[in-house]
Amino acid sequence: MRWFWIDRFEEFVRGRSAIAIKNVSLAEEHLHDHFPGAALMPNSLVVEGMAQTAGLLVADAIEFNRRVVLAKVAAAEFHFDAIPGDCLRYRAEILDLKPAGSLTRVSSHCGDRLQGEAELFFAHLEPGEGVPRLFEPEELLRWLDQMHIYDIGRDESGKPLARPDW
Amino acid sequence: MSPRDEIFEKVKSALVDALGVEEDDVRPEATMVGDLGAESIDFLDIVFRLEKAFGIKIPRGELFPEDVLSSTEFVDNGKLNAAGIAALKARMPFADLSKFESNPSVQNFANTLTVEDMVRYVQTKLAA
Structure with a gap:
């Protein structure tokens, strides 16, 4: 089982930016104890959702040919806590992309309010650089389908993204 | 300034x-x-x-020449040999390596820069 910290993408512009949403629900068991009677989403998990948003954006940009690993949270700031019933919108943009790594900036909004912002740094590892294979191709494709990337994704010229035939 | x-x-x-x-x-x-x-x-x-x-x-490896520090040609028992130090100096003309030379253990290199x-x-x- 994997941890999914975003529900779907609403916007995905290859190599540039993406918006994913996260609906916070009391059906998420971990919120029952965090905290009893006053559930709130840990901001560490907001970072995880931000990283999934930006990480998929980066991985797509390099055609999934390296392993994209969150290497560093270069900065993070939160302004309030998200609670059950909130819908968070994570907006990720690529600031810098190189073969060995990428720097991204991600914000989290609840309605019009800025809930949090972070700068996330990803390492792009080649096979053999100490990280096991993270996904089987069909499993990754299933996730990308579930995230609606190929339904709403566009390249920079506005053309729909082609679904890879792995 | x-x-x-x-x-x-x-x-x-x-x-x-x-x-x-x-x-x-x-x-x-x-x-x-x-x-x-x-x-x-x-x-x-x-x-x-x-x-x-x-x-x-x-370029990768220019600021921090990890390939020299992990090469079997240049490292004996965790220490950089004479060829390794020469290679490091050639690659890093900007760095002051005099302190590192007195104890050229690879582990020590991280504390040199x-x-x-x-x-x-x-x-x-x-x-x-």
Whole structure:
């Protein structure tokens, strides 16, 4: 089982930016104890959702040919806590992309309010650089389908993204 | 402000952002790893920020020649041999390696690079 910290993408512009949403629900068991009677989403998990948003954006940009690993949270700031019933919108943009790594900036909004912002740094590892294979191709494709990337994704010229035939 | 000081200020700002350290901690003699707590992934982050701040291109391994430090040709029992030190000097003309030479253990290398070395490195790149 994997941890999914975003529900779907609403916007995905290859190599540039993406918006994913996260609906916070009391059906998420971990919120029952965090905290009893006053559930709130840990901001560490907001970072995880931000990283999934930006990480998929980066991985797509390099055609999934390296392993994209969150290497560093270069900065993070939160302004309030998200609670059950909130819908968070994570907006990720690529600031810098190189073969060995990428720097991204991600914000989290609840309605019009800025809930949090972070700068996330990803390492792009080649096979053999100490990280096991993270996904089987069909499993990754299933996730990308579930995230609606190929339904709403566009390249920079506005053309729909082609679904890879792995 | 002298050109060198201008470079130092920009390097300082890159290190403050990349390492989350205080401005006052970024002194020329501070070591990147020992004093500023840089980890290997931070060097990649620092490379990104220096490239952006100065409009330079930093090829992999130029600032931190990990290939020399992990080569069986240059390392005997965890220490860099004479050929290794020569290779390191050739690759890093900007770094002051005199202290490292007295105890050239690979582990020790991480504590060799200083903020001033970063400044000198950028100077050589800008002059090239």
